[in-house]
Amino acid sequence: MSFSWAKPYEPKHPVMRWLDDRLPLPRLVYGAIGGGYPVPRNLNYWWNFGVLAGLFLTIQIVTGITLAMWYYATTDGAFNSVEHIMRDVNAGWLIRYVHMNGASFFFLVTYIHIFRGLYYGSYKAPRELVWMLGLVIYLLMMATAFMGYVLPWGQMSYWGAQVITNFFSAIPVIGDPLRVWILGGYAPDQAALTRFFSLHYLLPFVIAGVVILHIWALHIPGSNNPTGVDVKDERDTLPFHPFYTAKDGWFAAAFLLFFAIVVFFAPNWLGNPDNYIPANNLSTPAEIVPEWYLLPFYAILRSFTADFILPAKLWGVIAMFSSILLLFFLPWLDKSPVRSGNYRPVFKRFFWILVVDVLVLGWVGGSPVKPLTVAVGQIAATYYFLHFLVILPLISKFETPLPLPNSISESVLHGEKQESAPARSGKPGVTTVAG
Amino acid sequence: MATEAESAEGSRSLSETGEGVRRRDFLYVAPVAFAGVGAVAAVAPLLWQMAPPADVQAQATTEIDISKVQTGQRIKALWRKQPIFVAHLTPKEIADANAVPVSSLRDPESLGQRTQAGHTQWLIVIGVCTHLGCIPLGTAEGENRGPYGGWACPCHGSMYDTAARIRQGPAPKNLVVPPYKFTSPTAVTIG
Numbered sequence: 001m002s003f004s005w006a007k008p009y010e011p012k013h014p015v016m017r018w019l020d021d022r023l024p025l026p027r028l029v030y031g032a033i034g035g036g037y038p039v040p041r042n043l044n045y046w047w048n049f050g051v052l053a054g055l056f057l058t059i060q061i062v063t064g065i066t067l068a069m070w071y072y073a074t075t076d077g078a079f080n081s082v083e084h085i086m087r088d089v090n091a092g093w094l095i096r097y098v099h100m101n102g103a104s105f106f107f108l109v110t111y112i113h114i115f116r117g118l119y120y121g122s123y124k125a126p127r128e129l130v131w132m133l134g135l136v137i138y139l140l141m142m143a144t145a146f147m148g149y150v151l152p153w154g155q156m157s158y159w160g161a162q163v164i165t166n167f168f169s170a171i172p173v174i175g176d177p178l179r180v181w182i183l184g185g186y187a188p189d190q191a192a193l194t195r196f197f198s199l200h201y202l203l204p205f206v207i208a209g210v211v212i213l214h215i216w217a218l219h220i221p222g223s224n225n226p227t228g229v230d231v232k233d234e235r236d237t238l239p240f241h242p243f244y245t246a247k248d249g250w251f252a253a254a255f256l257l258f259f260a261i262v263v264f265f266a267p268n269w270l271g272n273p274d275n276y277i278p279a280n281n282l283s284t285p286a287e288i289v290p291e292w293y294l295l296p297f298y299a300i301l302r303s304f305t306a307d308f309i310l311p312a313k314l315w316g317v318i319a320m321f322s323s324i325l326l327l328f329f330l331p332w333l334d335k336s337p338v339r340s341g342n343y344r345p346v347f348k349r350f351f352w353i354l355v356v357d358v359l360v361l362g363w364v365g366g367s368p369v370k371p372l373t374v375a376v377g378q379i380a381a382t383y384y385f386l387h388f389l390v391i392l393p394l395i396s397k398f399e400t401p402l403p404l405p406n407s408i409s410e411s412v413l414h415g416e417k418q419e420s421a422p423a424r425s426g427k428p429g430v431t432t433v434a435g
Numbered sequence: 436m437a438t439e440a441e442s443a444e445g446s447r448s449l450s451e452t453g454e455g456v457r458r459r460d461f462l463y464v465a466p467v468a469f470a471g472v473g474a475v476a477a478v479a480p481l482l483w484q485m486a487p488p489a490d491v492q493a494q495a496t497t498e499i500d501i502s503k504v505q506t507g508q509r510i511k512a513l514w515r516k517q518p519i520f521v522a523h524l525t526p527k528e529i530a531d532a533n534a535v536p537v538s539s540l541r542d543p544e545s546l547g548q549r550t551q552a553g554h555t556q557w558l559i560v561i562g563v564c565t566h567l568g569c570i571p572l573g574t575a576e577g578e579n580r581g582p583y584g585g586w587a588c589p590c591h592g593s594m595y596d597t598a599a600r601i602r603q604g605p606a607p608k609n610l611v612v613p614p615y616k617f618t619s620p621t622a623v624t625i626g
Binding site for chain 2: 063090094249
């Protein structure tokens with residue numbers, strides 16, 4: 001919000017003035033998402049997904065709190081309490097399906113939001129902290145989602161908990177005591193279930209706090225834009241309200257329509273039918289698979305099959321966590337001063353290869369373990385690490401980017417032949433902004 | 436992205452009068468109002484879900500078998516998790532109740548008003564003292580029935596007569612008569 005032309009908050013109504021003198025909350029809102037926050041005028045729809053992520057966080061918190069009014073966190077009551085919600089609680093089926101699918105949609109919009117950041121260089125200076133706070137939010141989301149999935153105490157809940165808590169036993173020396181400490185027992189049982197419920201209720205509020213930091217850090221330099229060129233003057237921006245409140249509102253409504261279609265017509269499509277079987281600690285399901293949004297990491301984990309100094313299990317766990325941790329270093333791995341993929345032809349191609357690679361990893365993660373799928377997974381996992389650790393640094397060293405527009409306004413005008421023709425050609429009513 | 440030219444066009448297009456509802460006013464208000472309706476529709480289930488669910492509502496009615504209740508006998512039953520007194524009144528108890536002038540009662544009601552036609556010997560009340568909620572004694576064999584032959588609340592001394600009406604003590608109202616129906620000569624459904 002450091003733009004000099006940002007409109008200051010000037011309350012006219014005496015009540016608003018009284019409030020502003022005592023607690024400047026409306027001023028804060030005005031300056032953050034109101035008419036007093038300038039935003040580049042050329043943002044495309046890939047910029048809507050941050051707001052959608054905030055919307056789905058809200059949906060999850062609200063539906064989660066209402067579900068918690070009926071859910072019992074006991075090993076003998078949890079599964080039945082969920083069925084009670086589905087069958088007897090008024091509109092319980094709706095709230096449960098919204099919460100269940102809301103988690104999937106929260107991850108979907110977050111992934112699109114992350115890939116937007118990767119393509120347009122939103123992680124580069126001066127927004128490195130925005131990027132890193134975002135990764136913290138992502139890690140918290142994964143922890144929250146994992147714990148939430150355990151709560152219904154179905155077969156996948158129980159065995160997913162077994163598998164994921166077993167990651168910790170891979171750590172040398174302290175591994176198994178750590179796992180037992182996390183579970184409060186020797187296997188997922190009552191202690192694990194109650195503490196997962198407690199933490200699952202807590203973490204979304206921690207996420208909300210980090211989201212506030214994330215937005216605050218963003219609002220210092222202001223938003224990036226599809227050209228990656230910095231805002232130069234007033235002509236490059238529009239006030240957030242009403243332009244982006246309208247655009248966000250419209251797209252949110254359309255996206256919620258898509259969400260409603262899934263919730264009402266295909267509520268179990270993204271889920272695993274095995275979770276409708278009550279947990280049985282003596283019977284492992286044929287295929288233990290996490291929810292779709294964790295599949296790429298599952299594939300990386302399972303790609304390590306041979307011991308090499310360290311046991312394969314430990315390699316898998318290290319690689320899985322590293323795949324996210326290395327993203328924290330991205331602003332320093334990719335040092336190109338050009339932000340946007342629109343002006344980086346080589347980078348652009350590798351970006352799309354990365355997208356395909358992550359989708360392939362997701363497919364591998366969901367497939368049964370066979371020689372072909374393991375091989376494909378190993379190639380895809382290798383590419384993932386190569387992309388960030390080798391390819392991106394090399395590209396940023398050797399790539400010749402396309403010439404950048406002088407300003408955001410100029411880039412917009414140059415998109416349309418008539419408007420971008422020079423003024424001296426005599427066309428009426430046309431002026432160039434650049435220059 | 437909006438430009439000055441496009442905004443100007445909006446105000447020059449159809450409007451009812453010079454100062455009437457402009458097209459842009461309608462376009463501002465309509466989607467927000469529509470979204471507001473959507474928001475209300477979205478919030479409604481969240482509030483509705485707090486109401487008693489189907490299984491609790493199924494407990495809203497209870498059937499009681501009264502075939503074994505002798506004249507002069509009283510039983511305790513359960514309805515909506517609360518105690519119910521079912522009393523098979525003797526002719527003397529009925530006469531005692533009818534002898535009391537209704538206007539002299541703290542909560543004026545005749546026995547006839549508290550029983551159903553054709554089943555005037557059956558008194559069915561919720562066994563919760565209307566003072567502060569204790570369960571009055573007098574239903575089980577040997578329990579103290581108080582000076583009026585009905586029920587006696589041990590907590591603060593409220594005394595009820597054979598029609599379960601308050602006669603003495605701090606309770607303001609007679610024992611509450613719940614809605615009930617005789618489904619057969621030997622069964623009554625409460626609620």
